[in-house]
Amino acid sequence: MNLSVVGSGYVGTTIAACFADLGHDVTTIDIDEDIVAAINDGDAPIHEPGLDPMVSLYGGDRLRATTDYDAIRDTDVTFLALPTPANDDGSIDLGAMKAGAESIGETLAEKDGYHLVVVKSTVVPGTTEDELEPLIEEASGKTAGEEFGVAVNPEFQREGSAVDDFMEPDKIVLGTDGDARALDLLAEVYEPLVADWDVPVVETGRREGEMIKYANNSFLAAKISLVNDLGNICKEYDIDAYEVAEAIGMDDRIGEQFLRSGVGWGGSCFPKDTAAIIQHAREAGYEPPVLEAAVELNDQQPERLLSLLDDHTEVEGERVAVLGLSFKPGTDDIRHSRAIPVIEGLQERGAEVVAYDPVATENMRERFPEVTYAEAADEALDGAAGTVVVTDWDEFAALDEEFDAMADPVVVDGRRIIRRRKGITYEGLTW
Numbered sequence: 001m002n003l004s005v006v007g008s009g010y011v012g013t014t015i016a017a018c019f020a021d022l023g024h025d026v027t028t029i030d031i032d033e034d035i036v037a038a039i040n041d042g043d044a045p046i047h048e049p050g051l052d053p054m055v056s057l058y059g060g061d062r063l064r065a066t067t068d069y070d071a072i073r074d075t076d077v078t079f080l081a082l083p084t085p086a087n088d089d090g091s092i093d094l095g096a097m098k099a100g101a102e103s104i105g106e107t108l109a110e111k112d113g114y115h116l117v118v119v120k121s122t123v124v125p126g127t128t129e130d131e132l133e134p135l136i137e138e139a140s141g142k143t144a145g146e147e148f149g150v151a152v153n154p155e156f157q158r159e160g161s162a163v164d165d166f167m168e169p170d171k172i173v174l175g176t177d178g179d180a181r182a183l184d185l186l187a188e189v190y191e192p193l194v195a196d197w198d199v200p201v202v203e204t205g206r207r208e209g210e211m212i213k214y215a216n217n218s219f220l221a222a223k224i225s226l227v228n229d230l231g232n233i234c235k236e237y238d239i240d241a242y243e244v245a246e247a248i249g250m251d252d253r254i255g256e257q258f259l260r261s262g263v264g265w266g267g268s269c270f271p272k273d274t275a276a277i278i279q280h281a282r283e284a285g286y287e288p289p290v291l292e293a294a295v296e297l298n299d300q301q302p303e304r305l306l307s308l309l310d311d312h313t314e315v316e317g318e319r320v321a322v323l324g325l326s327f328k329p330g331t332d333d334i335r336h337s338r339a340i341p342v343i344e345g346l347q348e349r350g351a352e353v354v355a356y357d358p359v360a361t362e363n364m365r366e367r368f369p370e371v372t373y374a375e376a377a378d379e380a381l382d383g384a385a386g387t388v389v390v391t392d393w394d395e396f397a398a399l400d401e402e403f404d405a406m407a408d409p410v411v412v413d414g415r416r417i418i419r420r421r422k423g424i425t426y427e428g429l430t431w
């Protein structure tokens, strides 16, 4: 099939490359000329395991990029993978989505025949029906449900494992309100995936599809906050929260995943999506207490980490190493990384911060240009009066004698990645 993907960021590039790998012919549209040039040259514009080989194989061939929305006219289905960031009050900012919908509408005005638009981005319930579809109708002069369709197909991939998550999903959610033509086209798009992996397909309404995405992320974020709450209790009583988590995870009703307590959840989605659905609930007159508490607890974890460091070291004027800057391992993404409040907290205490991350340094340098960035973990640790571990990169598990070069080997581990041993003062956040 001929597919187009509007927005070539983390999601857009991944799904475009994966669709090409499934045998489709794909054109991505982005306003960023550097991204467009990179894809056409066969270079992935983001760091994501498994993406480089696909973009290098298909880029400029079965996978093309352009800044020109008119390319949509040569395709059957357009996926909207534009950003949906948060406004200052936490509510969803639909600016990019509305601009994209209008541009799609304008180009569809010139297209003969049916076209399907699929909302891949995470949008609050009602957005597709009440905001995006009318914009496309107005800009195209065409009638939704007749000359074009608009479906909802949320994405559940995680950064760092996006390609595998897309290729072997737990489920595919198709929100069409029963539009048979839209469903047929989406079935054709996903046929290679569904046939190979026997993936469950949820056929549902568009509002339900939009809500499923928020419910999914809210549940996972709240699950981590609950395990952090329990972990904080464990710490007070010298109980190992990881042993407790492993045991409760054996109960199928709880499940073994997402029980790693520590410095909390960050990233481009959990923070903004919990904020957006809370705000959306408030607009309807409902205050969601559990979700609000999940966010509040998450906001407290970095300060708990730093207070453990305070228990052992007076950091003012001292060199403190921060290990890990990305919001999770396997990505260079620092959006809402817990490293940000940790660095801010250290700066407030007057510490000299020396940070290290295998891939996210350049992104964090833009956020904190005044921080010193080390080329390797041992360089960051050398002479430090303490270190805090914020991201569970595998390479940190191998650190050992590097701690001996610290001025004072105080190690506060926010991710349970460092091996506790004699000769270092080790504090786990919840164990």
Ligand SMILES: NC(=O)C1=CN([C@@H]2O[C@H](COP(=O)(O)OP(=O)(O)OC[C@H]3O[C@@H](n4cnc5c(N)ncnc54)[C@H](O)[C@@H]3O)[C@@H](O)[C@H]2O)C=CC1
Residues within 6 Å of the ligand: 006, 007, 008, 009, 010, 011, 012, 029, 030, 031, 032, 035, 081, 082, 083, 084, 096, 099, 100, 120, 121, 122, 123, 155, 156, 157, 158, 159, 268, 269
């Ligand atoms: N990052 C992730 O792992 C996941 C993200 N999502 C959702 O997917 C959506 C996209 O997120 P990301 O890919 O992370 O965003 P992103 O910020 O990485 O990428 C968005 C891209 O859209 C481009 N863009 C902005 N305005 C444009 C316009 N008017 N026309 C064409 N291109 C334009 C930007 O240049 C950028 O390359 C969001 O709703 C997000 O919540 C859903 C699941 C996973």
Ligand SMILES: O=C(O)[C@H]1O[C@H](OP(=O)(O)OP(=O)(O)OC[C@H]2O[C@@H](n3ccc(=O)[nH]c3=O)[C@H](O)[C@@H]2O)[C@H](O)[C@@H](O)[C@@H]1O
Residues within 6 Å of the ligand: 122, 155, 156, 157, 158, 159, 160, 217, 220, 224, 257, 258, 259, 260, 261, 262, 263, 264, 265, 266, 267, 268, 269, 270, 327, 328
């Ligand atoms: O909507 C999205 O963008 C995506 O958000 C999350 O994916 P992602 O944020 O990429 O990464 P996760 O693996 O979920 O990790 C999120 C945060 O939770 C933290 N986390 C995760 C698991 C855990 O047990 N403990 C924990 O603290 C991670 O360190 C990280 O900071 C969801 O897992 C995806 O399903 C969803 O598609």
